[in-house]
Amino acid sequence: MERKKKFVASYSGGKDSILAVYRAIKEGYVPLKLITTYDMESDHSWFHNIQEEMLEKVCKAVNIPLLVIKASGESYASDFEKALTNLKDHGAEVCIFGDIDIQEHRDWCVERCENVGIESYFPLWNEARRDLVFEFIDEGFKAMITVVNTTKINEKYLGKVLAEDVVNQISLDGADICGENGEYHTFVFDGPIFAEAVDFHIDEIVKSEQRARLTLRCNNEDSVR
Numbered sequence: 001m002e003r004k005k006k007f008v009a010s011y012s013g014g015k016d017s018i019l020a021v022y023r024a025i026k027e028g029y030v031p032l033k034l035i036t037t038y039d040m041e042s043d044h045s046w047f048h049n050i051q052e053e054m055l056e057k058v059c060k061a062v063n064i065p066l067l068v069i070k071a072s073g074e075s076y077a078s079d080f081e082k083a084l085t086n087l088k089d090h091g092a093e094v095c096i097f098g099d100i101d102i103q104e105h106r107d108w109c110v111e112r113c114e115n116v117g118i119e120s121y122f123p124l125w126n127e128a129r130r131d132l133v134f135e136f137i138d139e140g141f142k143a144m145i146t147v148v149n150t151t152k153i154n155e156k157y158l159g160k161v162l163a164e165d166v167v168n169q170i171s172l173d174g175a176d177i178c179g180e181n182g183e184y185h186t187f188v189f190d191g192p193i194f195a196e197a198v199d200f201h202i203d204e205i206v207k208s209e210q211r212a213r214l215t216l217r218c219n220n221e222d223s224v225r
């Protein structure tokens with residue numbers, strides 16, 4: 001019987017990264033860690049703007065340890081590579097990414113892995129964006145829209161949980177149904193690999209010239225299904 005490789009995954013907190021992890025596990029790969037790049041100046045993860053406490057709650061719920069990479073914009077690539085090197089030394093053989101079809105994103109990820117001698121794997125690559133969104137929903141994952149680019153999508157979607165009617169309306173409004181062009185980002189808080197849902201509340205809405213985002217905070221007690 002072929003031994004499945006041990007993997008780490010680039011974890012943003014959003015739907016595509018979680019779906020990629022889910023698929024890898026179903027294929028028999030063995031998870032070691034979820035890795036998240038973190039902007040210390042702003043005190044949240046890069047791109048998806050999620051606080052470390054929330055990320056830790058997710059990793060506890062899915063029973064995969066979290067590694068937070070404290071990275072600045074200038075050292076982002078080198079910090080990522082240093083983390084991969086350390087993970088490789090501790091048994092990681094593959095790094096999983098949730099990229100779908102933007103080649104420059106894939107190229108960046110492949111280069112980081114090649115530089116440290118670890119395999120890169122993209123479980124969602126070149127699949128239809130619409131199909132992937134509906135697979136995510138149909139499998140029972142739950143995700144809240146936590147960031148919107150207000151030049152591409154209406155602010156009314158902020159705080160909505162992904163569902164068939166929500167994503168269909170996003171598409172009808174002329175935005176990408178998957179948010180792959182930066183229209184929106186999500187926070188996944190429940191699903192088939194979660195032992196329990198992450199219990200949280202919306203603390204505030206932060207607005208800038210082109211973006212609106214939610215600040216999420218953990219509730220005092222973990223939720224129970």
